[in-house]
Every structure is written in structure tokens, then in C-alpha cells.
Amino acid sequence: MEEKLTLFKNRKRFGIEKNIDIIFKNTALVLSSFVAIILLGIILVVFFQSFESFSRYGLKFLVTSEWNPVKDEYGAFTAIYGTLVTSFLSLLITIPLGVGTAIFITEDFVPKVFREIIGSFVELLAAIPSVVLGLWAIFVMEPFFRAFFVFLHNFFGWIPLFSTEPTGRNSLLAILILVVMLLPIVTSIARDSLNQVPKKLRNAAYGIGASRWKTIFSVILPAALSGIMAGVLLALGRAMGETMAVTMIIGNSNAFSWSLLSPGYTISSMLANQFGEADGSQVSSLFYAAFVLMILSLVVNIFAQWLVKKFSLKY
């Protein structure tokens, strides 16, 4: 008996094992804090690199559109305007399309198999690299829409948005390729939030005699609204930061124009175009532009997260 007890007493964990346990925990802790370090690092590095330009131009950088490496004058208004216009207009087209598709997938218009196929098709679209979309936009979409743009200019030329002769690569094409890129994001998030609406709500609405679309518009969409909104904001963040497809099709011109049919610029396409060859204070100005882009996308993303937390469905 005595022997057995000592045996039991000796069955303590070895010191080395305890140490491994502690080391393991702390390694995991350090690795998880890498995220915070990288995030802060990105913000600090981009900020400090842009400091020279920031102290020289201040906030004037945001509202002037001169971008002249020869005279060393920099202002990013055209790029900032382009970023905002392309992302907001593309979102405006994407929201009804994406939500409509999500409704189609979640309602029972066609058998489940077809809906699942369409759903995964749309999600596969998200997996296609944006550079490939850009290639496709240059060689397929641009010729396809050329006649349509001429028509737009001829009949709606009095609207400032269509006031110039369409050029081969322009902002409107960038908006259209952004729609293709955003559609999967909005659709899949809208579908998930529609699926989360409890069946009870739908049955109750049907029970008091609402038609299918009355139910969708007055019950299901409002219940799923916060999730859809968050998805839309995430898509907005993606649209503002999207680089390759936009750079390849927007035409990359810093000349400001209200018209969507003329070449434009976004912050990310400016970075992609000029960063490799820039030197001197141009680099600092590019970092300033990058900083603006980062702040824009951070604000949108944080707002989206806040929205999800604040208004997440509570049924």
C-alpha cells in the first residue's frame, strides 16, 4: 500500500513538461500578437514615410489635382475622387444585383440543386484573381461595350458624367469590372444573412395573408438588413483597395474630368503605376496617398464590424 502511494506521488508532471507547456502557451501568445504588430507597423511605416509630403502640403494634398514630378508638385484629388466615385457607383449597381441574386438563391423558385449550383458559381467568381479579370476586361469587355459607350455619349452627353468622347480605357469600364468583383461578396453575405432569418417570421407573414414578395420586402429583408449592410461595407472596402483590374482598365490619367467615359485614376492604380519608378519627394507623396487609402478602408472596415456587433440578429 505504502509502495503504491509513493508511486502515485511520483507521478507528478516533470519539470521539463511544465516548462514546455509554458513555452507553448507563450509562443502562441506571441504569434497571435503578430497580427497587432503588423497592423500597427503598417500604419506607422506608411505614416512616417508620408511625413515629408504631409508636412509640405498638409490637407491641401487632398484637394489639389496637380501631379507633376518635374515641378515637384503633388496633389491627389483626382485619385481620391476616382477611388470614391468608382467604388460608390460600382456598389450602387452591385447592391440590387447581389441582393436580387441572394433572394433568388434563398427562395424556392427553382429546385435546391440549381440554387446551390448558382450559389457556388457566384462564389467561384470570387476566387478568380483580379489580374485575370483585368486581362478579360481589356480584351473582351472593352470591345463589347465600345458601341454602347458611344451610344451613351451621343444620347446622354448633356449629363456631365457622359460628356466626353469615350476613350478605349475609362472609368466606366473600371466600375463595371468592379461590379463583377463585388457581386460575389455582396451575394454570399446577403445570402447568409437571409438564411439566418428564422422560418417562423416567414410563416407568420404567410399566415396573415402576405404575398411572397410582400413578405420578402416587409419582413425578411428588414430582418436581414444589418448583415446585408455589413456585407455592402466590406465590399466597399474591397472596391476602394482593389488594384489590378482597375489599374489595367481605368486608363491611368491624372487629368481631372467629371466624365466617366474619360480615363481616370484611383489611389491604388496610382500606386501600382508609379511606385516602382518614383524617387525623391514623389515617393513620400505616394506614401501619403497610400495613407489616405488605408484610412479610408480602415474606417469602412471598422464601421462594418461595429455594425455587425451592434445590429446582429437577435431572435
Place this chain on the structure above:
Amino acid sequence: MNSLYYQKRLSRNIGDKFFTSLSVICALIAILPLIFLVTYILIKGGSQITPELFTLEPNPPGDDLDAGGINPALVGTLIITTIASIIAIPVGVGGGIYLAEYSKGGAFSRFIRFGVNVLAGVPSIIAGVFIYALIVSTKILFGSMYSGLAGGMALSILMLPTVIKTTDEGLKLVPNELRYASLGIGASMYTTILKVTLPSAFRSIATGVVLGIARAAGETAPLIFTALFSYYYIIGFGDLFYEMGSLAVLIYNFALEPYDAQNKLAWAASFILVLSILSVNIFSRILAAFTEKTKRV
């Protein structure tokens, strides 16, 4: 009496029909680009595929009719993605383990989870700008400026949030009973994690990680001023410290060339890139569906 039957002309029924067809149209518009895109890439890119494509260097753009092959870019993409995975997977899985297994929902873990979401939303070109400022312009990597190594690091920043998230969520799905049982028979925490929880979440974590790698393989923006581009074969370890080509940057560069031969090469590269990314996606989707089915039993 009539009100018991479905009446086509009732305004609510007409409205319903209208909106139903509207959503059908939306769905059609949503899948049309994918169908066009995939068929176009398969036809246009697939017709360019030759054995030489995989073995030759691309010729510098010019008047030559023959554009050469994409071997350096193909190998470069594999190398850069591997570097990114080597950095992002250990860091991400480790971080995910901390979040799921050790943290108790305190301020720190909430901050990290928030940071993961924010980092996932950082535009990919910013990752390139960051690595440029940190590594390329400072020549910190043994004096080399643009390098495959720097490109891999930029990609790893984009992969990291995906890996942490899938690890965190995969581990959270493991039932607590397994942990209690393991700890109850005297296993230490790290044994429990390495021998019990991590293996049982392996499949979902692996699926997420593989999808993250596939996404990183197609990223271009972080590479255009970190890894740059190269026309030459990658022959040795030392090439890691020099400019390195990749499929994505090759597509970008050659799509903008005015020469037909280069454009065709860009299509061929797209074919290979899209085919591999889509097959990885479809495969992991099937695997995930299969896992779900077996779990229910």
C-alpha cells in the same frame, strides 16, 4: 367563391410575378460574367498551351513573333507562395491556437480578433507598400532590393488573417468534451492541443489554409514592387534574393504590351492560374461538404 382560387390578374400576383422575374434576371446577370470569363479563358488560353510553354523563358517584348514560355513565372509563383505559406501558416496557426484554446474572451483576444478582421480588410497594395518601405528600400535582406523573398513576405501578410481565422473557428468547433477528457486523464495543455484538438480540427483548418494559399497565388498588387519581374530561369537558392517573376505579374505586364505574342502568353498564364485556383477551390469545397456529411452521422 372566386377568392378561393388563384387569380392571375390580382395586383399582388402581378407584382409577385414581376419581382420574381426580376430576381431571376439578377441571378442570370450574376452568373453570366463567370460563364463568359471561364469559357473565354479556357478557349483563348487553352489554345496557347504547348509543351514549350512550361520549359522556356519568356522573350522580352519586341517584334519577335515567338513570345517564349512561362517557366520562370510558374516556378516563381510556386516559390513565392511557398515562402508566404512558410511564414503565414506557423504564425497563423499559432495565433489561432492562442485565440481558441488559451484566451478567455478578454480584452486582448477581442483586440486581436478585431485586428485580424481589420488586417483582412487592408488593401493588398498596402501590404506591398509596407514591405517596400520596410525591406526593399532599406535593402535589409543582405543588400538585395527587389526579391522573391520580399514578395513572399508581402503575400504572407495577406494570408495571415485567413489562416488565423480558419484555425480559430476550426478549433472552436471541436467539442469541449474532448478537451475535458484529455485533460482529465492527465495530459498537459500542449499535449491536448497537439494530440487531440488540432488533429480533430485538421480538415477544416487545412481547407481554409489551402483556400488562402490559392488566393495568395493569384495576388498581383503586393508583388509588383516587391518581387518585381524577371525573364530568367530560377536556377539556385541565391535567386531568392533577386527579382523574381510570377504568373500574376506576368499577366499584368504582358496584358499591357502592344504585341500580340505577349498578350497570348498572358492568356496562357491566366489559363494555368485560373485552372489551378478553381480546381483547388472546387476540390476543397467537395472535401468540406464530405466532412460535413460524415460529421452528421
